[in-house]
Amino acid sequence: MALLYFDEFCKKTKLPSATCSKIADSYKFTSEKISLAKKLFQKELKTLSFFKDKYCIVAVGSYGRYEASQESDLDGYVIYEKDLPEKTIAIINEKIKEVARWGGIRLSGGFNHISLNDMHKNIGGRNDTNPSITNRILFLLESECLYGQPFYSLAYRKILKKYLNDVLKFRKQAPRFLLNDIIRYYRTICVDYEFKITEENKDWALRNIKLRFSRKGLYFGGIAILLNSMNKKDADRYDYIYRNLRLPFADKISHILLEQKKVREHADILTLYADFLEEISKAKTRTHLKRLHKSDRNRDEKFRYIEKKANSFNEGIKKLLNKGTWGDKDYIDLLVL
Numbered sequence: 001m002a003l004l005y006f007d008e009f010c011k012k013t014k015l016p017s018a019t020c021s022k023i024a025d026s027y028k029f030t031s032e033k034i035s036l037a038k039k040l041f042q043k044e045l046k047t048l049s050f051f052k053d054k055y056c057i058v059a060v061g062s063y064g065r066y067e068a069s070q071e072s073d074l075d076g077y078v079i080y081e082k083d084l085p086e087k088t089i090a091i092i093n094e095k096i097k098e099v100a101r102w103g104g105i106r107l108s109g110g111f112n113h114i115s116l117n118d119m120h121k122n123i124g125g126r127n128d129t130n131p132s133i134t135n136r137i138l139f140l141l142e143s144e145c146l147y148g149q150p151f152y153s154l155a156y157r158k159i160l161k162k163y164l165n166d167v168l169k170f171r172k173q174a175p176r177f178l179l180n181d182i183i184r185y186y187r188t189i190c191v192d193y194e195f196k197i198t199e200e201n202k203d204w205a206l207r208n209i210k211l212r213f214s215r216k217g218l219y220f221g222g223i224a225i226l227l228n229s230m231n232k233k234d235a236d237r238y239d240y241i242y243r244n245l246r247l248p249f250a251d252k253i254s255h256i257l258l259e260q261k262k263v264r265e266h267a268d269i270l271t272l273y274a275d276f277l278e279e280i281s282k283a284k285t286r287t288h289l290k291r292l293h294k295s296d297r298n299r300d301e302k303f304r305y306i307e308k309k310a311n312s313f314n315e316g317i318k319k320l321l322n323k324g325t326w327g328d329k330d331y332i333d334l335l336v337l
Helices: 006-012 017-044 046-051 086-102 116-121 130-142 149-163 165-169 176-198 205-231 234-244 249-259 268-280 283-291 301-323 331-335
Strands: 055-060 073-080 112-115 144-147
Touching: 006 017, 006 249, 017 046, 017 055, 017 086, 017 144, 017 268, 046 086, 055 086, 055 130, 055 149, 073 086, 073 116, 073 149, 112 116, 112 130, 116 130, 116 149, 130 149, 130 176, 130 205, 144 149, 149 165, 149 176, 149 234, 165 176, 165 234, 176 205, 176 331, 205 234, 205 249, 205 268, 205 283, 205 301, 205 331, 249 268, 249 301, 268 283, 268 301, 283 301
Parallel strands: 073 112
Antiparallel strands: 055 073, 055 144
16 A cells, blocks of 8 residues: 555645654555565465465554554454364464564464454444454454455455445435444444443553544544545545545545645644654653553643643544535534434
């Protein structure tokens, strides 16, 4: 994946060079790691060539968003068409560990194995759990294929078409189904955050900052692309969403601002996001936030510094939402009512 719009945005605005460098550096680091992982998987999984079109290995999280650093863990999962033999699953799991080790990539844990059939047919059903909602929405908004591109493309289009069926059939139909599920996903992780820090007693400060930047950015970037699709001709809207829904946050925002000719009004969104990426890439900052007690939040200088930027980031995307052009639909109606 390439940054399609961000470079052009940097050239056409007075965006600080430091902002452009921070985002470009995160992208470059991630691209190099992903490129290496892809080459290693191609080599190491040759013995499973019989199953090569029946599954894919997917990266999500900071690697999927092309925002990783040396401090990032690799998150992801394996999507398969039909049940794979246990021996095959064991080999894939072992190869994921080996590729991560050889590529100097830290794994967050094991990669779950997910059925495409479950992802496609279980949307909104009683078995649509928090993990399944998360896996599906992250797949659409921030995934990168590490192995099995043909199956990955098939799976992506199949799930996206399920959401956009009405958009393909009817004129001027808003993509409500997908909008509603992205909204549901974001509200779910906000509630999950409260559970994790209160019931499971997990560290709160780093989670809080990630929720207010990368998670909110993922959410806003997704709904912004869907809303902007309302400016397109009916025949072009599905392809537009397919091309742009998975772009990195900086690329999505650059694209929206360039297309709507609002580059000077809202460029601070990207400056604030770049500042977040820089802070989160520092081992010292991450350690400090992990150890910070919630009772000290109002007197901790580092947290207050990042929190202030998070508040400004929130105001920036809210301003863009209010000032943006989203076809002839009322975005309040689409997002709230």
